[in-house]
Amino acid sequence: MTAADNQPLRHTPLFALHQQLGARMVAFAGYSMPVQYPQGLMAEHLHTRKAAGLFDVSHMGQLLLRGADAAAALETLMPVDVQDLGVHKQRYGLLLNDQGGILDDLMFVNRGDDLFVIVNGACKQADIAHIQARIGQRCEVIPLPDQALLALQGPQAVTVLARLISGVSQLVFMTGGHFDWQGHALYITRSGYTGEDGFEISVPAGGAEALAQTLLAQSEVAPIGLGARNSLRLEAGLCLYGNDIDTTTTPVEAALNWAIQKVRRSGGAREGGFPGASIVLEQLQNPQQLQRKRVGLLALERIPVREPAVLENMDGQHIGHITSGLLSPTLNQPVALAYVQPDYAALDTEIFAMVRGKPVPMKVTATPFVPTNYYRG
Template sequence: MLTTPLFALHQELGARMVPFAGYSMPVQYPQGLMAEHLHTRRSAGLFDVSHMGQLLLRGPQAALALESLMPVDVQGLGLHRQRYGLLLNDEGGILDDLMFVNRGDDLFLIVNGACKQADIAHIRTRIGQRCEVVPLPERALLALQGPKAVQALARLLPHVTSLVFMSGNHFDWQGHRLYITRSGYTGEDGFEISVPAAGAQALARALLAQPEVAPVGLGARNSLRLEAGLCLYGNDIDTSTTPAQASLGWAIQKVRRSGGEREGGFPGASRVLAELQDPGRLPRKRVGLVALERIPVRESAVLENMDGQHIGHITSGLLSPTLDKPVALAYVQPDYAAVGTQVFAMVRGKPVPMQVTATPFVPANYYRG
């Protein structure tokens, strides 16, 4: 079991540690998941996400090369701007979702922890001859999330206030070179901080010393991202789902779609573009659901229509701490994907009525300037 540079700090803080993506990670601290979740929504939570993969792509062809692996606009991304991307296989299925930044001299990528070795191997195999692929295992990653995150971080680094949602820059703190983006996985304003492993614990302690900040574990990270309507790789998206099925068409910029100047040219393009043009050909579609009774509905629960016919399944679900009602992400047959449609989740053999709803379940609070 691997550990992050903050392992000793987690133990000191009384975290309950669990295996996750090959690492021993904090699932919650003594205050508990509910308190950690609500604290992040109203103040600021500090997350250790050092299990995630960080890597650089370098060279004059790096943007063009990365664009050959994803259906997104890499070449047109501005300096120190960040974008969400999807690595696809040759059938248009999603190998991983990731974030990437144009830093001028390189492209900085953050990939999911459970996928990082496979992602790096895939990227090297497909484009390693066109650009340099540099993993960054010596760096940790912290996420500071919540409406008061900027107040807390600005006491240490006043210039972070210049960042807006999905932008980043280099910062220096106590001799450590940081790269900070104003982004995150909670639906709140916040920051993700790439820091050398040697400085991670000192930075985490400095942030936890701020009155707004409390440590938050993986449990609340999951409930926060679900309220924000964000996908968890392995649950809500995987190699069996395409961008259109996953309701991620918004992540494919016009320039890469049919009729765009750089249309296609990525793995599975013919299928992906055909599904975006003709949603009627989709076998299923990802939707948000809210239960009409206060009965939590978990992943893998079967969904049925009023006639008891199987029409889909839950991929993520829990009792929303913010809304105090059950919410879920699910895949359903296209005929049942319209907002307002009622379906039934089978929980211990009993049907729980649920209604298709727009996501996010909790309005986003990103800072756009």
């Protein structure tokens, strides 16, 4: 199996374990990754919602930004407040291009002596090159290719992890800390991509398999593949880079205004100063000028609606398209994220998705589709 550019697929440190567990492996972001295990996507999804699921997300990019100027430097690349972030606090960020389009979405933590950044697997080489080129003269940019990343997600994740690592239960949503497990230095954040309580664990590659096996030996934990990761994040209303956001979408079109803190948009000394700022700030101030907007959709019939289905109004006119869609395992109803013309973005607006030439009625609905269970203390 090879990646699209004819390079052999890369393996995460858990590749052999996935094979032992009977995973069906697929090409994803240049890696051979588990899409599901023998119990299947539906069972994996529901297990994560009720107990704890273990995900291998080691294909993601991990890097450090180090130096006195690192926070101010990173702030020049994103419409986000980096400088005021407290120590061991985590935040969601958006790397933008000069047109205000989204190069990638990411998570970053102020660890006190550095910024710890996690970027998407498919974008990581381009992201690191971009960051290095733009701010490499202001701070050290240190990729961490020898770190694996595990995500333990679900309502019983805290019970499981606290059994193995003391102190993790003190973390609240979007905070992190340094921990040790059997001599391996870990950095753990209470965060994830499922809408559930849970943790992401950065672990040296050499300790990743032993940690994964120890977690899987706990009665509450099952291995979960990319398929259920996708259905869980969609129920939580979370964007998938490359589907729901990309270089052609701005944060405002993507309904990610909440990710742009007031200090970066409200007339102070730190307003703007990021790529595409004039475009993004104009859209924030004059949303009536938008050509499209991201919305959540709920199908009114039990017919799965998948990307890139076309959306039409009552008169059969094209008004948008689906960017992510599937049958929600939790709700047993089809849900989707989509871009529509702003006239059709109001809650409860009824529109139609074209599925094999037939219109499926859908209504605009708030996200998340399934309530989140983040632990905020």
